[in-house]
Amino acid sequence: xxxxxxxxxxxxxxxxxxxxxxxxxxxxxxxxxxxxxxxxxxxxxxxxxxxxxxxxxxxxxxxxxxxxxxxxxxxxxxxxxxxxxxxxxxxxxxxxxxxxxxxxxxxxxxxxxxxxxxxxxxxxxxxxxxxxxxxxxxxxxxxxxxxxxxxxxxxxxxxxxxxxxxxxxxxxxxxxxxxxxxxxxxxxxxxxxxxxxxxxxxxxxxxxxxxxxxxxxxxxxxxxxxxxxxxxxxxxxxxxxxxxxxxxxxxxxxxxxxxxxxxxxxxxxxxxxxxxxxxxxxxxxxxxxxxxxxxxxxxxxxxxxxxxxxxxxxxxxxxxxxxxxxxxxxxxxxxxxxxxxxxxxxxxxxxxxxxxxxxxxxxxxxxxxxxxxxxxxxxxxxxxxxxxxxxxxxxxxxxxxxxxxxxxxxxxxxxxxxxxxxxxxxxxxxxxxxxxxxxxxxxxxxxxxxxx
Numbered sequence: 001x002x003x004x005x006x007x008x009x010x011x012x013x014x015x016x017x018x019x020x021x022x023x024x025x026x027x028x029x030x031x032x033x034x035x036x037x038x039x040x041x042x043x044x045x046x047x048x049x050x051x052x053x054x055x056x057x058x059x060x061x062x063x064x065x066x067x068x069x070x071x072x073x074x075x076x077x078x079x080x081x082x083x084x085x086x087x088x089x090x091x092x093x094x095x096x097x098x099x100x101x102x103x104x105x106x107x108x109x110x111x112x113x114x115x116x117x118x119x120x121x122x123x124x125x126x127x128x129x130x131x132x133x134x135x136x137x138x139x140x141x142x143x144x145x146x147x148x149x150x151x152x153x154x155x156x157x158x159x160x161x162x163x164x165x166x167x168x169x170x171x172x173x174x175x176x177x178x179x180x181x182x183x184x185x186x187x188x189x190x191x192x193x194x195x196x197x198x199x200x201x202x203x204x205x206x207x208x209x210x211x212x213x214x215x216x217x218x219x220x221x222x223x224x225x226x227x228x229x230x231x232x233x234x235x236x237x238x239x240x241x242x243x244x245x246x247x248x249x250x251x252x253x254x255x256x257x258x259x260x261x262x263x264x265x266x267x268x269x270x271x272x273x274x275x276x277x278x279x280x281x282x283x284x285x286x287x288x289x290x291x292x293x294x295x296x297x298x299x300x301x302x303x304x305x306x307x308x309x310x311x312x313x314x315x316x317x318x319x320x321x322x323x324x325x326x327x328x329x330x331x332x333x334x335x336x337x338x339x340x341x342x343x344x345x346x347x348x349x350x351x352x353x354x355x356x357x358x359x360x361x362x363x364x365x366x367x368x369x370x371x372x373x374x375x376x377x378x379x380x381x382x383x384x385x386x387x388x389x390x391x392x393x394x395x396x397x398x399x400x401x402x403x404x405x406x407x408x409x410x411x412x413x414x415x416x417x418x419x420x421x422x423x424x425x426x427x428x429x430x431x432x433x434x435x436x437x438x439x440x441x442x443x444x445x446x447x448x449x450x451x452x
Contacts, residue, residue, distance in 0.1 A: 003035055004128060005034040005035045005036045005047075005120075006034075006035040006036075007035070008037070009079075010031050010038060010039070010045055010046065010047040010048070011042060011047075011048055012048075012049045013042075013049070013051070013066070014051045015052050015059050015063070015090070016051075016055065016059065017055075019163070019178075020052075021158065022149075022158035022207060023089070023090065023113075023116060024049075024051045025149045025150055025151055025158070026147040026148070026149050027049055027116065028150040029148030029149045030117070030147060030148060031047070032148075034120055042070060042073055043073055043074075044076055045084065046075075046079045046081045047085045047086075047123065048070070048086050049087045049119070050086075050089070050090070051089050051090040052088060052089065052090035052091055052092035054173055054177060054346070055091070055172070055174065055344070056341065057344045058344070059092070063088065064104065067104045067106060068104060068106070070086060071106050082130075085108045085123060085127060087107075087109035087110070087122070088110050088111075089110070089113075089119065090113060091113060091173070091177040093113070093134075093136065094112035094113045094178075095177050097112070097134045097136040101132050107132070108126040108132050108133075109123055109126050109132070109133055109134070111134075112135070112136035112137060112177075113163075114136075114138070117147055153395070153430070154199075154201070154430060155200065155202045155203065155429075156201065156203045156204075157201045157205075158204075158205055158207050159189065159204050159205065159206050159207065159231070160206075160207040160208065161206050161207065161208050162182065162209065162211060163179070163181070163208070163209070164181040164182050165181055165209035166181045167283075169272075169283050169284060170283045170350040170351040170354075171346065171349055171351040172346070173348065173349055176348060178209060181217060182217060183215050183216070186215070186218075186223065189231070193234035194234040194235070197235040197236050201236065202237045202430065202432065203237065203239075203240065204231055204240070205240045205242060206227065206228075206239070206240070207241075208242075208243070209243065210245040210248060211242070211243065212245055212249050212253065213248045215227075222248060222250065224253055228241075229260070232261065232263065237432065238264055238410070239260070239263050239264060240266065243270065244267065245270075246284075246291050247284070247285045247286045249269070249294055251297065254294070254297050258302055264410045264411070265302050265306060266306045266308070266336075266411045266412040267305060267307055268307075268308045269291075269294070269295075270309055270310035271309045271311060272284060272310060272312050273326050274288055274325040274328065274329030274330070275318070275322035275326060276289075276325075277322060278317075278318055281316070281317065282315065283350070288329065295307065304411070306337075306381065307333060307334075308336055308338065308339070309333075309335055309339070311339070311340050311370065312341050312343050313342050313343065314343040314363035314367070315343045315351070316355060318358060318363075320366075330370065330374065330377065331373065331377075334380070334381065335374070335378070336378060336412075336413070337412075338370075338374040340370055340374060342364070342367055343363075378443065379440065379441070382440035382441065382442070382444075382445055385413070385437045385445055386439075386440055387437065389435065390410065390411075390415070390435055391410060391432045392409055392432065392435045393430075394406075394407040394429050394430065394431055394432075394433060395407045397419075402425065403418060403419050404416050404418055405417050405418070405428060407433075407435075413444070414443065414444040414445070415435055415437070415444065416444055416446045417435045417446065417447050417448055420449050433451075434450040435447040435449055435450070
């Protein structure tokens with residue numbers, strides 16, 4: 001059988017969460033394994049894959065607009081295919097299936113969140129038969145970890161430990177498109193972590209919609225602390241994880257921030273709202289008081305821990321009093337970073353049926369107030385680093401200046417530093433170097449490498 005992928009070029013456009021980014025690495029692994037070459041732009045590509053997110057309405061609009069606009073982009077010279085083939089996967093693919101083909105005449109293939117491995121066959125069929133296909137399945141029989149992966153960086157890796165979610169927050173579409181929670185066997189996770197350590201990977205980020213509930217389906221109880229210990233024992237220098245649900249964050253896991261050498265002093269702990277009334281309407285299953293209690297425990301375990309969070313402004317029925325509860329919580333916690341969002345209605349979720357009569361301009365004004373506070377707190381957190389010498393994992397050069405290196409501190413702060421005189425920037429990428437912090441901005445730090 002001839003290889004229809006030989007000599008082709010592909011690009012992947014990824015929207016949304018870290019899980020989507022990791023899924024994109026798997027798609028790249030499959031296509032490269034078939035002989036297709038990765039390129040950066042649609043204009044260069046014969047095959048374009050969109051890995052999509054449907055958490056917010058803007059992502060839907062962006063996808064439909066981009067696919068529709070591709071009809072005007074000419075084929076590259078020398079393409080071995082008769083047309084540019086377009087595939088849509090991820091959460092919008094899972095949710096919309098055949099509807100995407102009906103709405104987008106230039107779209108060739110749709111696949112879902114549970115059948116990444118079907119993409120090569122679907123593309124092959126489309127190319128050979130000049131047809132179109134949507135294949136979406138509801139749930140997977142087991143955790144799929146066997147697909148080839150092409151990592152973006154040699155020195156960092158995503159390591160998924162769960163897929164799906166059982167929480168059903170009232171505003172969230174994820175459980176409907178990612179399915180119920182499934183955990184990966186602990187031995188499998190530990191083996192992959194060891195293989196990464198042996199390959200020179202310095203940083204692993206554990207992935208799951210709710211990593212804290214890892215293992216409940218396999219072992220009858222959460223065993224996320226065991227995962228952290230196993231990855232630390234593998235010899236990884238830096239360990240991070242996302243995402244955590246506050247209701248499942250245990251004292252055992254909190255304690256590991258004080259004892260595990262590789263566990264970085266940074267935690268993303270989404271609060272969504274500081275109002276107990278809104279938290280109840282969101283079906284978050286914790287209170288403001290419980291959340292603040294977790295923050296207190298975390299800071300006792302690791303006084304220098306950097307905290308980040310997600311907050312939704314304008315949830316249906318949110319009053320000024322509810323908003324101020326959130327505002328005061330942000331003041332009290334002093335987050336290093338807050339990802340703020342205006343509520344986006346998602347059809348099929350309970351929140352979509354709730355009364356929502358707050359004027360848009362009121363919601364926008366609250367959002368702007370919160371963003372001002374968030375920026376002030378982020379600047380204060382960065383100022384506290386002035387004069388410190390911190391180990392920075394160099395990720396590359398600045399997008400604006402090749403003479404400036406950019407990397408991450410243990411607290412996940414972006415750090416810039418000039419390439420030392422006589423040093424080769426490329427040789428420093430993927431290394432951990434000490435940087436003395438000399439300047440603090442809202443979203444990054446600047447300093448000088450002490451020695452490289």
